[in-house]
Amino acid sequence: MSLGKKLKQLRKEYKYSQAVVARDIEVSQQAYSFYENDKKKPTMPVIARLARLYQIPMSELLNAEENTKEQQMEKFIEVLTRRIWAIIDLKYLNNNFFDLCLVIEEQARISLMSVQSREILEKKEFDLDYTTLGKLRGDYLEPFKEEIENKNQDTELIPNLVETIFLKEKEIASKYFE
Numbered sequence: 001m002s003l004g005k006k007l008k009q010l011r012k013e014y015k016y017s018q019a020v021v022a023r024d025i026e027v028s029q030q031a032y033s034f035y036e037n038d039k040k041k042p043t044m045p046v047i048a049r050l051a052r053l054y055q056i057p058m059s060e061l062l063n064a065e066e067n068t069k070e071q072q073m074e075k076f077i078e079v080l081t082r083r084i085w086a087i088i089d090l091k092y093l094n095n096n097f098f099d100l101c102l103v104i105e106e107q108a109r110i111s112l113m114s115v116q117s118r119e120i121l122e123k124k125e126f127d128l129d130y131t132t133l134g135k136l137r138g139d140y141l142e143p144f145k146e147e148i149e150n151k152n153q154d155t156e157l158i159p160n161l162v163e164t165i166f167l168k169e170k171e172i173a174s175k176y177f178e
Contacts, residue, residue: 001072003061004038010054011036013079025049076111076173077166083107084165104141108169141165 001009011021022032025046034040042050051058084107141164 002038003041004036006061007032007050008036010050010056014054021050021053024053073170073174077170080108080111080166080169083111104165104169108173 007021011018016024018032018036019029022029025032026049027042027046031040035042035046047058047061051061084104
């Protein structure tokens with residue numbers, strides 16, 4: 001992934017506009033746009049400010065093009081982890097199994113889009129796969145259905161649910177990192 005794509009990915013993940021990032025790193029919006037479009041390379045002080053803004057090591061930006069598939073998969077799991085825990089904290093969306101499956105599918109889609117380029121996703125028929133894989137999510141979550149729908153169940157007491165979600169979502173997403 002190019003540095004520009006990495007910067008755009010981070011900006012979208014944080015839901016920042018180009019204007020906000022440009023202001024925070026003390027460059028013009030046009031200069032920042034050039035960085036994202038790989039028309040110009042940022043200076044080291046700008047890279048340092050970007051790393052501080054996104055709370056990542058400078059090396060992650062300097063080696064953006066050298067990120068391996070494993071690193072991208074780790075990033076996917078990291079983003080998905082934050083999103084899934086937010087769902088779990090909502091007590092499984094009022095104990096509705098079907099809603100939980102749909103929300104996990106949507107969060108996995110958003111997480112994958114935040115770490116993988118659109119061109120790669122389009123080549124792999126991303127939207128079709130993630131729509132039809134909703135059934136797969138229902139299948140892998142089925143063993144937890146009764147516990148999820150039990151309104152008296154404390155979410156933290158359902159063993160292995162989060163681990164199962166991460167394991168299966170990593171398996172589903174792995175083809176996008178080939």
